[in-house]
Amino acid sequence: MKLICRYLLKIYLKYLTKLVLFIHKPLIIVVAGSVNKYFVKEEIKRALLAEGRLVRSSPKNFNTEIGLPLSVLYLPSGYNSYRRWHTIIFKALKTIWQKNFPDILVLELGASDPGDMNYLLTIIKPQMAVITDLTQRYLESFSDMNELIEEYQNLILSLPSSGVLVVNQDNNRLKDIARNAKCKVVRFGFDEDSDCRIISVEKQNKGQMIVLSYGRQEKKIVINTFGQHHVYAAAVGTIIKDYA
Amino acid sequence: MFERTKNLKLSTIKDIELRASRLPDAISLAQGIPSFDTPACIKRRVEKALKRGVVAKYSLTPGLPELRELIEISLAKENMFYDWQKEIIVTAGSIEAMSSALLALTNPGDEVIVPEPTYTSYLEIIKLAGCQPIFVPLDESLNWQLDPDKLEEKITDKTKVIFFCDPNNPTGTIFSKEQLQKIGSIIEKYNLYAIADEVYKDFVYDSRQLFSLAEIPELRNRVVRVFSFSKAYAMTGWRVGYAHSDESIIQEMLKVHDSLVTCAPVISQYAAMGALEMGDSEVKIFKEQFLKRRELVCKKLDDLNSYFTYIKPDSSYFVFPRLKFAFPNKNKNDGHEKSLSWRFVLDLLKEKQVALVPGAAFGPSGEGHVRINFGRNEKDIIESFARIDKYLQDL
Numbered sequence: 001m002k003l004i005c006r007y008l009l010k011i012y013l014k015y016l017t018k019l020v021l022f023i024h025k026p027l028i029i030v031v032a033g034s035v036n037k038y039f040v041k042e043e044i045k046r047a048l049l050a051e052g053r054l055v056r057s058s059p060k061n062f063n064t065e066i067g068l069p070l071s072v073l074y075l076p077s078g079y080n081s082y083r084r085w086h087t088i089i090f091k092a093l094k095t096i097w098q099k100n101f102p103d104i105l106v107l108e109l110g111a112s113d114p115g116d117m118n119y120l121l122t123i124i125k126p127q128m129a130v131i132t133d134l135t136q137r138y139l140e141s142f143s144d145m146n147e148l149i150e151e152y153q154n155l156i157l158s159l160p161s162s163g164v165l166v167v168n169q170d171n172n173r174l175k176d177i178a179r180n181a182k183c184k185v186v187r188f189g190f191d192e193d194s195d196c197r198i199i200s201v202e203k204q205n206k207g208q209m210i211v212l213s214y215g216r217q218e219k220k221i222v223i224n225t226f227g228q229h230h231v232y233a234a235a236v237g238t239i240i241k242d243y244a
Numbered sequence: 245m246f247e248r249t250k251n252l253k254l255s256t257i258k259d260i261e262l263r264a265s266r267l268p269d270a271i272s273l274a275q276g277i278p279s280f281d282t283p284a285c286i287k288r289r290v291e292k293a294l295k296r297g298v299v300a301k302y303s304l305t306p307g308l309p310e311l312r313e314l315i316e317i318s319l320a321k322e323n324m325f326y327d328w329q330k331e332i333i334v335t336a337g338s339i340e341a342m343s344s345a346l347l348a349l350t351n352p353g354d355e356v357i358v359p360e361p362t363y364t365s366y367l368e369i370i371k372l373a374g375c376q377p378i379f380v381p382l383d384e385s386l387n388w389q390l391d392p393d394k395l396e397e398k399i400t401d402k403t404k405v406i407f408f409c410d411p412n413n414p415t416g417t418i419f420s421k422e423q424l425q426k427i428g429s430i431i432e433k434y435n436l437y438a439i440a441d442e443v444y445k446d447f448v449y450d451s452r453q454l455f456s457l458a459e460i461p462e463l464r465n466r467v468v469r470v471f472s473f474s475k476a477y478a479m480t481g482w483r484v485g486y487a488h489s490d491e492s493i494i495q496e497m498l499k500v501h502d503s504l505v506t507c508a509p510v511i512s513q514y515a516a517m518g519a520l521e522m523g524d525s526e527v528k529i530f531k532e533q534f535l536k537r538r539e540l541v542c543k544k545l546d547d548l549n550s551y552f553t554y555i556k557p558d559s560s561y562f563v564f565p566r567l568k569f570a571f572p573n574k575n576k577n578d579g580h581e582k583s584l585s586w587r588f589v590l591d592l593l594k595e596k597q598v599a600l601v602p603g604a605a606f607g608p609s610g611e612g613h614v615r616i617n618f619g620r621n622e623k624d625i626i627e628s629f630a631r632i633d634k635y636l637q638d639l
Contacts, residue, residue, distance in 0.1 A: 035309060038317060060521065079285050079522050137309060140298050206461040207325070224461075225320070226491075227327030 006066075009085065013069035014123050016092055020072060021124065024101040027244060028124050032109040032117075032155055033132030033168070034148075036229040037061065040132050040236050044106045047237035048244055056102040063110035068120055071107050074098075104244055111151040113141045118151075121158045128243060129155055130166040130236055134173050149173055159183045164243045166236055169194040186243070188235040196235045201228070210234055215242075252371055255364045256605030260589065264599035271620075271628045272599040276413065278561065278619040280478040280533075282515065283526040289518025290511060299511040305502045306494075307334025307486070308513045314520040315486055323459045324469070330491040333501055334484065334508045334516065338443050338472035339365055341487035344500040345468040346373045346405065348493065349437045354404035359390050360607025361564065363413045363441065367607075370407070378403070381609040384566075387555050388415035392426035399434050406431060409441040410456075411448065414564045414606050414615040416557020418448060421455040428457050431466050437493075438467045443485070444560040446476040446527050449535050452558070458488065465490035468497070473512075475561075475619075476527050477519040484512035534561045537618040537625060544629040551636050561619035564603065566612055569639075584612050595638075596631040 021028075031041045038061050045057040058071035070077055070088075073095045078085035107124065111117045131152055142148040156177060159165055163183040167174050170189035178185050188196040196214040207224040210231050221234050254262075257275050264270040293299050306312065312328035319326055326332055335341040350356065352374030358366055360379045370377045380395045382388040395406065406427060410419045431438050438457055445454050458469035472485035485508075487497060538556070541563055545552050554565035571588045580586030585602035592598050603613030618625060 035313070038313065077522075080288055135309075140296060205464070225325045225327075226331060227316075227329050229327075229329065 005082075009089070010065050012089065013066060013073070013092065016096070017069040017072045017123050020095055020098070020101075023096065024098075026102055027104045027128070028126040029104060029106045029128040029130070029240065029244060030109045030124070030126040030155070031106065031130045031132065032111070032152060033130075034135045034137040036132040036232060037063065037108045037110075039225075039229050039233045040130055041106050041108055043230075043233035043237040044130070044240050044244075047241050048104055048106075051241055053104055053244065054100070054102045055104045055106060057106040058108045061108055061110075063108035064112075064116070065119055068107060068109065068123060072105060072124070109155065110138075111148070112138045114147060114151070116151060117154045121154065125160075126155075126158070126163070127160065128164045128166070128240070129159055130240075131155070131168060131174055131178075132232065132236075133168050134171050145173070149177060153177050153180065156181050166239050168232065186239050188232065188239060196239050198231055198235055201231050212238060214238055248372070248374075252368050255368060257364055257601050260593070260599050260601055263590075263593060264597070267593070267597045270593070270597040270599055271624050271631070273617045273620055273625070273628055274599040274601045274615075276475065276562065276617055276619065277480050278475065278478045278530065278534075279621040279624070280530060282478050282482070283519075283523055285522035285526070286477060286479070286515050286518035289521065290515050293511065293514035299514060301510065303334075303507045303510045303513060305507050306332065306498055307508055308510070308517070311513050311517050311520075312486075314517060315488070318520055319488065322456070324456065324488070325461075326458075326464075326488040327491065331494050332486060332488045333494055333498055334486045334513055335501060336485075336505045336508045336512075337474060337483040338441060338470045338485040339369070340483075340501070340505060340508075341468075341470045341472075341485050341497075342366070342407075342439060342441060343369045343372070344497040344504065345439050345470070345487060345489075345493075346370065346375070346407070347500045348496040349439075349468070350375050350404045353402065355400060355402040356405045356407050357395060357398055357403060358406075358607070359395065359408050359412075361388075361412075361414055361603060361610035361613070362607055363409050364601075364605045366407055366409075366441075375404070376402070379607050379609075381607075382412070382415065382417065384555070384609065387558075388412065388417040388564075390417075390419055390423050390427075392423055392430060395427065396430050399430070399436075403434065403436060405437045405439060407439045407441075409443075411442075411444040411454075411559030413444065413560055414562045414601070414603070414610070414613075415555070416444075416560040416562055416564070418452060418454065418558050424455055424457050425460075428460055428463050428467075431463065436466070438463075440467060440469045442469060443472040443475050445471070447531050447534055447561060448559045449531075449538065450558060465492050468493060473516050473519050476530075477523050478526075478530065479512075479515060479519065482509070482512040482515050484508050484516045486516075534619060537561070537620075537622060538563070540622060540625055541616060541618040541629075544625070548629075548633060548636065561617060563616050563618060564606075564610075564613050565616065566603075567614065572639075585610070585614055589614060592632065592635055596635045598628045598631050598635075 169187035169191040316328035474480040552565040601615040603610035
């Protein structure tokens, strides 16, 4: 019974999401990768909001067959409560006529089982994709790293020729698969061949000072967070502003 | 033999629980266990992890990356910015986090300042680290508040750490932002460290916003903040918590953590992920229930006001009433003849099978009080107080 309900919910949310996207036609930026999706997504949203754009991003880390539609429809999850799902299913219908639907959606895509990415790509058609990094996290359902890489390969191949792929140049596997993209590729990282190169990072009391080389210019960014993942996120935020 | 452990004691709270466990009709309001079961959403997250076959192996020593990411996100919402890769460790409960912090920050012979009454197990882990606890009494007449000037007076050349609980167990006191900022200035002035145990932060019964020393960027390399999933999410049996601080401290703590436990139980780490992903609404429900139970316990204590006086706790799920009567020494030869709170607790347990914790266990200022846990269900609270009432009438 539970499985049937879940299947029906999945189908309902999928087609409703497709309808909402068809009506409102937002620019879709997706963030994928095995780590750092949340921070990159939030940084993209912050950067675009600062530019005065009407942007919305996935709440929490909703990035699965149920979570992705909820992100687009901007609804909470009912988790395991039938009562909460009733309300959400009803509210979902109202999103068709939603006013002030954002111009840009920044969505996370998760791949924890073979075929996940292809399914998610039947719901949305992203114009831009960011692949943050690839590690062995979530590898347990895949036969090996190559099978996991195929998921990201499918995402890259789904981008239109007018699209943009933003990819972590410090990850050798990503560097390799980015070569298959039909669209523009913008690389970020410490690697010397990065289009947006991280020249230096200085840890300070109140955060980090980052120096980026991008578009033949050096740019200093000060952030109030700590860790390399925020440095990568800042680089992606800088890139995205030029393309969104 | 046993040089390191001979002066350690089993925590009084656990000692009382052990005594109560031998009595058939015992009701325990002793150990800080909430009455609730772990929320279904958390169990479901664990079931999913079990089905995926990801719980059988060790995690990385500091914990599952996805959990530490969630912790970083949750901390940022509270104005605390820490790098999940280098500055957050998932531990086997908060006590392991505090033990690792103390062992990393101190050398044998150092002094650790502890505002008291405070959580009983602090004293044992301080002794285990070979350090000397130095007590600073909280002021009962001022709602058990802390006077930072009194704390400063206790500092010597040997002082290394200030170790405190906020909200405080057993008094339920919340330290103000000004008090904490003064402590912050003291640790900077004397080149000290602070360990802040904030496991009851989710149960504050007024509109006050809790402040943490870990929010002050200039103190990030001096403050270790500890949190546990046990209380907030009814997960005491899962033994999972975390600590965060600057990389310079956490990387040292990591060596101790690795020596002690290798990693926190992986199945519990998935439970912790469920808690952070889906547990917020459950915490609100628990808090509403605890608030009702606080009112119930306070009403019961009001009814017994010729025997007890108390300060209504602002937080946690403990009340710490003072005994207003001189209790006779009925249980000789148990080693606790001199302590009023011990005598009362042991006799109450023996006569009426109600377990409370003697205030003496929480430090010198705790003597003459008892700790009552109102995290237990209403039925147990009502029955316990009926027995206490009867017991007092029979005195």
